[in-house]
Amino acid sequence: MSHYIGVMSSTTYCTFYPLLTALASCTVFPFAVASGRARLTAVSAVCLACTASHQTSWMAVPTEFWGHVVIAQVILTAGACVLRTGEPITLEPWQAVVPIAIFGSLIVGEYVTVGFGRLHYVAHGVSYICCLMVAISAALSKLLQRWFPFDEELLSRARTARIVLDSVCLFSVGIVLTNHRHDVRPVPKLFHEMQAYMVMTLGVVAGFVAAAASTGGSAGPGLRLLHCFCWVANGIFLLAMTALMYVWPGRDGFHYRWYSTADPSEAISIYLALSCFFSALLVAAGELASGARLRGAWGVVTDTKAAPDEGDIEAMSFLGSSR
DSSP states (O other), X not given: OHHHHHXXXXXXXXXXXXXXXXXXXXXXXXXXXXXXXXXXXXXXXXXXXXXXXXXXXXXXXXXXXXXXXXXXXXXXXXXXXXXXXXXXXXXXXXXXXHHHHHHHHHHHHHHHHTTTSSHHHHHHHHHHHHHHHHHHHHHHHHHHHHHOTTOHHHHHHHHHHHXXXXXXXXXXXXXXXXXXXXXXXXXXXXHXXXXXXXXXXXXXXXXXXXXXXXXXXXXXXXXXXXXXXXXXXXXXXXXXXXXXXXXXXXXXXXXXXXXXXXXXXXXXXXXXXXXXXXXHHHHHHHHHXXXXXXBOTTSOBOOOOOOOOHHHHHHSOSSEEOO
């Protein structure tokens, strides 16, 4: 009996400790980056690296778990950033270092460790390159604004180029995921397929946001929240897949303990619905905390313009507004 309790305690510890640390990192890091706290960002990144190294080396937590957590963390950070601005993602150089370093190292690491001898690894490389291009695009956008603040034609062309670049890069990641398989079991396959459609939807919405910004404007409140929701929902759903497929006992999903004969498609639809619901709650809470767009999502003042009069409100589009 005591041996059984010891085994159960060990399993519980090896399951919930990684989950709790992953949730903490996916909360603190997006907050730090979106609010512009460079020191907190650096501290959280170091803590993340130490925690991941400890768990993968000493607790036998699969490296795939933390690999997916890091990507989910980047996605959630993007969602926190776009909630503040209503524009395509723009990153300060110190902010852009993190995603560029992550996806750059993933490309190099893929080549060094396993090479591109299998098409499966080539698919990884294509996805990482697309994500890297989005990060570079976000950083260049901010740098161009700083280097050429009065060259409206250049800035306008750069904003227009992002309509294609950002949306197609994200859409391409979704295309790769439609047939990308880490696990041939039904639940993991369906997780990847649903994630593929969600990323493609994000690519379409990101294109609309970039189109609104191409004329010097920004997305209206509806499109801004939809854009943020698409980022956050992708991050939450990826976290759910990561937890259930890599550290949850059995690696068959939360439902399998009580509904072992359930249809995998129905189970995935429930996971997706819950992820979307929870994401909507997070986005709504962030919007309420923003103080009617007069403050950033984390309480940082970003816009102090006076409220528009009634005529301006009637002229504003729900999906787009000009500055």
